[in-house]
Amino acid sequence: MTQNYDKLPQGSFDRIERDTQQAERISKPSVSFWQDAWRRLKKNKGAIFSLILFGLIVFMALLGPVISPYSPNSQTITHANLPPKIPVIENLGIFDGVGTLGGKEVDLYEMKNVEQNYWFGTDGLGRDMFSRVWKGTQVSLFIAFAAAAIDMLIGVIYGGISGYFGGRVDDIMQRIVEILTGIPNLVVVILFIMIMDPGILAIIIALTITGWTGMSRVVRGQVLKYKTQEFVLAARTLGATDGRIIWKHLMPNVLGVIIINTMFTIPGAIFFEAFLSFIGLGLQAPDASLGTLINDGYKLIQYQPHILAIPAFVLSLIMIAFNLIGDGLRDALDPKMKD
């Protein structure tokens, strides 16, 4: 390549002076950790879709029982076991209120002289499934969030103290955790549920009694990693108290793993609640959660599959959404994946 600089038209280039003052200037706007994480999360289609889906489910769980003209617990025996019927969609041949009776397909609404439309059908006692499903979703989500919040609180405090103070304190605290994690979760939950009065509170306590150990381990590991770093030493040199170092300097760094861990605790709690209800240790009638609805529906699977299918579908959607959001957050918050 020959270099014909003189052939270039005059004035195409300006000579600039090198300015040492500018060398340290940051040319791009600085992006905080959370902005960066959000940017990465936005790229994850599955996670964003799940986030929207989950938002919709929460919205319906809150609004569903309110907009439905029937209360979740009111029984209309003459309207028992009706299949779902939704206006407009019924013209498509689904959700049209047609069910089998004595081996024949008939419009059960016509037969039983029912004027109203039950969007999700009714159960064996003539209770509206639409309001029951959303009410049940509300209860299931409440249990899961409460359990996850308590797990998080205990786990963070326990793991934080254990990791930060180290030495003997850590030794003793870790031996306790080691024994607790040895006890299978399933066994603890079932035993605790049995001695308490069945109800929402009992399930939350049973789920959290050893549930926090996972969180405490993760937090301890992170605190151990960060506490020897220079910024902590600097804070201590400047006279910061232990409490301040933990809250102001360590916690922001540990927050990522806390969030990720919580996101995986929630579907676990939802699953366990449904599981307990399914084996008959859950909420007692007339209270409903997704688990008890599935349990009720299961008994009628042969004749009224919709009673099982709808709550099972909602439960599965919530679980899938949470797992996808959790995956997305893990990728977004994990600094190792930074691109």
Add this chain to the structure above:
Amino acid sequence: MARYIGKRIIYMVITLALIATFTFFLMKILPGSPIASADKLSPEQRAVVEARYGLNDPLPVQYFNYMFGLVQGDLGVSINQFKGANVTDVILSRMGPSAQIGFQGMVLGTVLGILLGMIAALRQNSWVDYSSTVVAIIGISIPSFVFASMLQYFLGLKLGWFPVALWKDGFMSSVLPSIALAMFPLATAARFIRTEMIEVLGSDYITLAKAKGASGSEIAFKHAFRNALIPLITVLGPMAVGILTGSLVVEQIFAIPGIGEQFVKSIMVNDFSIIMGTTIFFSVFLILVILIVDIMYGIIDPRIRLSGGKS
């Protein structure tokens, strides 16, 4: 290594003693009597029955009797369901079906999961990869009882390919429950193997093998697959937990005369000794699985040093 195993076994014994103690006292404070139709008995009859099962002894005596029996593998007697039958015998007699579906589910799930994960990793970002991700997410998310009832409804009731809920010692009755239990290990293995394989495929020794002219299948099976398989051992523990939890409901759904079904039934009728016995049995099983998995991992993968420097 020996030191590590010794330490782990000591922990195991402490944990089990704790679980047994805990279970024992919980059963004592539980509402309801372990004697069937206790209200119908006259006080005298009741006293006779209670004396027979040692329910009148002071609590510490009952406790030590129980713990002493436990060490010898005696889990006490079932009071209301089996009229004095030994709990150990009851559990052992019900182990067969549970072991069968658990084992079949585990093998089916892991083998299919490994295959799926491997293909997904080798054909990254292809439709196989995406569908394997979807299967994995569904397998992890959908609870086994939802999946089991779906199988029962469609393959059992609608198509009639398999018995709906009938256990006749045949292989056919175990197909649906095994598939239901296999979903969780399948999803876990598929996800795990995919991640591991992708990591291994990017490592230097694979590049070297390629540079030396190894064929694609040779690289995939001889080099990548073997190394990706080792870490799978670490998820065997959670898989076993998943299978056990699942078996409680799956046995219920398919009416399988196994331990899980008995356990749930015992909870309903307050058969304390069966509940205690099963709890301890489950705990021993899970703790042993996790211990074996940890030890196996240390032996198979020499890069892992369990005892933290001192070997």
